[in-house]
Amino acid sequence: MNNMIEKNLKKNKKTDFREMLNLEGAKSKLKNEKVRKRVSFVFQIVLVLVLSALTAILMFQSVTMQESSMEPTISIGDRFFMNRLVYNVSSPKRGDIIVFRTNGSDDAALHIRRVIGLPGETIQIKDGYIYVNGQLYKEGKDFPAISNAGLAANPISLEANEYFVLGDNRNNSEDSRYGDIGLVPKRYIVGKIWFTLSPLKKIGFLKG
Numbered sequence: 001m002n003n004m005i006e007k008n009l010k011k012n013k014k015t016d017f018r019e020m021l022n023l024e025g026a027k028s029k030l031k032n033e034k035v036r037k038r039v040s041f042v043f044q045i046v047l048v049l050v051l052s053a054l055t056a057i058l059m060f061q062s063v064t065m066q067e068s069s070m071e072p073t074i075s076i077g078d079r080f081f082m083n084r085l086v087y088n089v090s091s092p093k094r095g096d097i098i099v100f101r102t103n104g105s106d107d108a109a110l111h112i113r114r115v116i117g118l119p120g121e122t123i124q125i126k127d128g129y130i131y132v133n134g135q136l137y138k139e140g141k142d143f144p145a146i147s148n149a150g151l152a153a154n155p156i157s158l159e160a161n162e163y164f165v166l167g168d169n170r171n172n173s174e175d176s177r178y179g180d181i182g183l184v185p186k187r188y189i190v191g192k193i194w195f196t197l198s199p200l201k202k203i204g205f206l207k208g
Helices: 002-059
Strands: 060-064 079-083 097-101 110-117 122-126 129-132 162-166 189-198
Touching: 060 189, 097 162, 110 129
Parallel strands: none
Antiparallel strands: 060 079, 079 189, 097 110, 097 189, 110 162, 122 129
16 A cells, blocks of 8 residues: 555645646746747847838938028938939929039039929920910919010920929029020939928928
């Protein structure tokens, strides 16, 4: 009888030991799973942040207005995010405020102006007003009458991928009316003004 009791005690001890090992194993497994989940979560966050940063670098560039040609819409010293990729998948539209260079050099100065004439159109300025394909162009803003039509005193026909641009400060702007700027080929357009960074009172998406 004593032998049987001892055997049962030993058996119970072995069973208890196995159960303890199983319990410790389960706890360790659970702990490892929690650690893996945390590491995976942190990795996903880091990946999203890295991808977001790369996207921002590729898509956006900050630019500062250096001229008075876009006043009162944009003032000297105003800073913006420019969308660099938008015109890779689309074309500038009338009224867009674009950033461009006057030649293909990366060292050429950046200019900010408003798109008025599109490829294939004919632009002329008569009696202070803009005509597109012979029709009076009615702008959404109250710009002053243009006192100097410059090259646009005579009709200007735009070739494929050429744009006619004007500054909002119509009587104090160097733009497509003058030879130093002229018509802007699409390949010289760097991007579209998208978001105002400063001054503080203007922060937000630019409303053209």
